[in-house]
Amino acid sequence: MQSATPVSNELLYGLDDRPRPLPALLAALQHVLASFVGIITPPLVIGSILGLQAQLPYLISMALMVSGVGTLIQARRPLGIGAGMICLQGTSFAFLSAILAAGMLVKQRGGSAEDILAMIFGVCFFGAFVQVALSRCIGYLRRVVTPLVTGIVITLIGISLIKVGITDLGGGFKAADFGAPINLALGGLVLLGIILLNRSRRPWVRLSAIVIGLAVGSLAAWACGVLQPHALPALPLIALPQPFRYGFAFDWTVFLPVALIYLISSIETVGDLTANCMISRQPISGPGYLARLKGGVLGDGVSCLLAATFNAFPNTTFAQNNGVIQLTGVASRHVGLYIGALLIALGLFPLLGAILQQIPKPVLGGATLVMFGSVAAAGVRILAQAPLDRRSLLIIATSFGVGLGIAAQPSLLDQLPAVVKTLFDSAITSGGLSAILLNLLLPEESLPASAAALIEEP
Structure with missing residues (x-):
């Protein structure tokens, strides 16, 4: 069955329609x-x-x-x-x-x-x-x-x-030329290009921003001698x-x-x-x-x-x-x-x-x-949608403090058993487990009766 009739103001083809x-x-x-x-x-x-x-x-x-x-x-x-x-x-x-x-x-x-x-x-x-x-x-x-x-x-x-x-x-x-001006210039060019392309009003340009940015950056690297194409392996x-x-x-x-x-x-x-x-x-x-x-x-x-x-x-x-x-x-x-x-x-x-x-x-x-x-920004956006009361802010502060603190100073765990160090020297595991445990253990805050009544009023 073929259908080009919009199922809504925004869809040309619905979930079960079969486009040509x-x-x-x-x-x-x-x-x-x-x-x-x-x-x-x-x-x-x-x-x-x-x-x-x-x-x-x-x-x-x-x-x-x-x-x-x-x-x-x-x-x-x-x-x-x-x-x-x-x-x-x-x-x-x-x-x-x-x-x-x-x-x-x-x-x-x-x-x-x-x-x-x-x-x-x-x-x-x-x-x-x-x-x-x-x-x-x-x-x-x-x-x-x-x-x-x-x-x-x-x-x-x-x-x-x-x-x-x-x-x-x-x-x-451990690159020998780490931080060289040409490296920073090439990375900055790609970064700036992606930012500008993402601001375009043309949808296909936004969708292709990273592809275009990588292509432009590679061409610039080739022109500067940073990219020296070598023979492809026998595959x-x-x-x-x-x-x-x-x-x-x-x-x-x-x-x-x-x-x-x-x-x-x-x-x-x-x-x-x-x-x-x-x-x-x-x-x-x-x-x-x-x-x-x-x-x-x-x-x-x-x-x-x-x-x-x-x-x-x-x-x-x-x-x-x-x-x-x-x-x-x-x-x-x-x-x-x-x-x-x-x-x-x-x-x-x-x-x-x-x-x-x-x-x-x-x-x-x-x-x-x-x-x-953008991954970090997506996490911030999710946090912004959660009710940020005192309990939530305490969980966020503790989880970030533990996770980022251990990531910044991994030697903090050097005197603990190797298995503990391996498990918790990552910001994701230490901070993530802290968030899960605190979310389970800390009781939800209840609103005062007066505040609850105000919320319920139309």
């Missing part, structure tokens, strides 16, 4: 443009910091391919897995700090690149079952991990990642998925921070799905809505299981694609099938990853600084 192939393909391309850089940036950051340059082309290919499969599952909703909407799955920035900590731990032990990836994917594989289990108890989960807790953790994630972005902007970790024309290509390992000390982020990621997905329902003109209450939430979070969990199995980093539902739905007026879940097919096609070719790997770190840092800052 050409408009569906064009809408899908906009979704891919909006998410492409977000999908490939985490592998680029992880690979550059952990020294996984040889594995990067394959890791990028698998990131794109798994994102495509996960998007298909969300749109198709087989066996109740998925939300049955355009829920583009992409590599999650939220896991970067925990993954980098796990990789650095293995590296400090003398592990090889394969050992690092075996540990990361093994921990993420078991962590995905946390999200699968949480999908069955969404109602209870939303009462335990409130918007206040979610906002605190997401803000801490963003603040932790900003250090990664600014390090790349300077030239990279197969097509990359085929290989389950657990790098092996499988597990460590409790790195599992717990990852499990906590799966918990937070599930709550974030609930918020993204709710926004998607509103934009797609679907109910945001009742049994149908709850079933869609359960299926969507379960779809995220299954995508993460596939990601860990086929050598990609954890996935999540991308929030920016809700904006694409709103801009295009196309909410049809059938467009999700086109999006998934395009991402899978891109993931088949590892040469794409080898080309992207040559982007200079200052250029990449200029873009990731905005992305990571």
Whole structure:
């Protein structure tokens, strides 16, 4: 059935409408443009910091391919897995700090690149079952991990990642030319370009701001001699998925921070799905809505299981694609099938990853600084929507104080057992657990009778 009749003042195609192939393909391309850089940036950051340059082309290919499969599952909703909407799955920035900590731990032990990836994917594989289990108890989960807790953790994630972005902007970790004026100029050019492009009134320019910024920055780096393209490695024309290509390992000390982020990621997905329902003109209450939430979070969990199995980093539902739905007026879940097919096609070719790997770190840092800052800003926005009474402010202050304090002075835990230090030397785990515990233990403040009466008056 084809329909071009608006189901509302804003939608050209409703959730179950079937657009013709050409408009569906064009809408899908906009979704891919909006998410492409977000999908490939985490592998680029992880690979550059952990020294996984040889594995990067394959890791990028698998990131794109798994994102495509996960998007298909969300749109198709087989066996109740998925939300049955355009829920583009992409590599999650939220896991970067925990993954980098796990990789650095293995590296400090003398592990090889394969050992690092075996540990990361093994921990993420078991962590995905946390999200699968949480999908069955969404109602209870939303009462335990409130918007206040979610906002605190997401803000801490963003603040932790900003250090990664600014390090790349300077030239990279332990770079001989770290902080060189040319590095700062290139990173600043990309940063300024993205800011200006995001202020454009043309939707396609805003959606492509990061892609354009990276392209302009790379051209400037080439003109200045910073980017010196080298011969592409001998890679197969097509990359085929290989389950657990790098092996499988597990460590409790790195599992717990990852499990906590799966918990937070599930709550974030609930918020993204709710926004998607509103934009797609679907109910945001009742049994149908709850079933869609359960299926969507379960779809995220299954995508993460596939990601860990086929050598990609954890996935999540991308929030920016809700904006694409709103801009295009196309909410049809059938467009999700086109999006998934395009991402899978891109993931088949590892040469794409080898080309992207040559982007200079200052250029990449200029873009990731905005992305990571936007993660922190998203957390602040969630906090602003929570009632900020004395109890909430105390939880925020304590969680930020503990999390950021330990991150600033990790030697504070040096005299404690190694397992404690490994678990709590991250701002996310120490601050996030503080927020969850305080939210459970501190009683809610009740309003005085006079204030309650004033609120109840019309």
